[in-house]
Amino acid sequence: VVVGVVRESNDGERRVALVPKVVASLIKNGVDVVVEAGAGIGALIPDESFVEAGASIGDAWSANVVVKVAPPSDAEIAKLTSGQTLIGFLAPRNADTKIGALKDAGVQGFAVEAIPRISRAQVMDALSSQANVAGYKAVLLAASESTRFFPMLTTAAGTVKPATVLILGVGVAGLQALATAKRLGGRPTGYDVRPEVADQVRSVGAQWLDLGIDAAGEGGYARELTDDERAAQQQALEKAIQGFDVVITTALVPGRPAPRLVTAAAVEGMKPGSVIIDMAGETGGNCELTEPGQTVVKHGVTIASPLNLPATMPEHASELYAKNVSALLELMLKDGAFAPDFTDQVVADSCVTRDKETV
């Protein structure tokens, strides 16, 4: 089977789907790898490194299996033909999903977002690997936007209190954000509607904020709150947020717009100079005053909503993503041939288009 690594075309997308180390191990397993010229440039990987790993540089778009990072554009789908396979983030639940176009093109699509979150599939869990990068980077952004120190400082010129950091939503990104804020010397607190994460919050040395709302849903995800719950949560958070120097929001509900946790009134109640990093901008934002992709100052509070944070750390983000993609590929290889076994839960769940049907 020939695996093609294409060059990403989205604005600001610097990641690449496979890195040379992973290419070498796939080749050892009997796979041929073709890389589009310049595919690794954004991640600082020159074509020569792919060649040294055993790949060739050429027409990656006509490979049997095309691997990429960002969801394909219409122009990219037009480069694919019936019978090819595409593996990547395919955004199956986004409003502007291209799943229909992939189906019409006869492309067999595997969406990494749809890989089940079971132990056996952890090595393939691209949502987690990229959320880890994003959670880390969000804290660094908060620190650089802040007018205050993160750590406590005792100096001849006086003592500085540590920054208080509130993380709203403690999934993979939120947990990494808590741990990163702690490592920087801040005083982190975590909040979520899934009470089961309280222990995880404490295990990274952070405090748990309990607002008494339990909205644990299916498969380890949260469910959407009812109108009453949402109103109660917004009111409780309005009070709780006031004392924090930094608020980082990561709350998501699969397939739904981001829940509104931080109202305009809550922002108004914060001390000027405080910082909000809204990581949910892609689905509308967790804060009422967020402008996705922008950094704005409202009531003296800086509100930043960076999009695609993993792409800002392309080296490690690509390295981790490549490991995820190659593990999924290897699951579907048999003696060097691409032979997905659709009775396997991971294969079946991640497949979104097959035989000109959406599944």
Ligand code: NAD
């Ligand atoms: P996510 O990105 O879907 O959501 C982020 C967080 O926002 C979640 O913790 C969610 O509970 C929270 N949230 C949603 N609505 C909220 C609201 N109104 N107020 C406050 N918080 C709200 O989450 P994720 O990072 O994808 O993780 C989801 C779950 O999957 C977690 O339990 C995680 O531990 C689990 N997981 C399991 C595996 C595995 O077993 N292989 C791998 C990765 C993640």
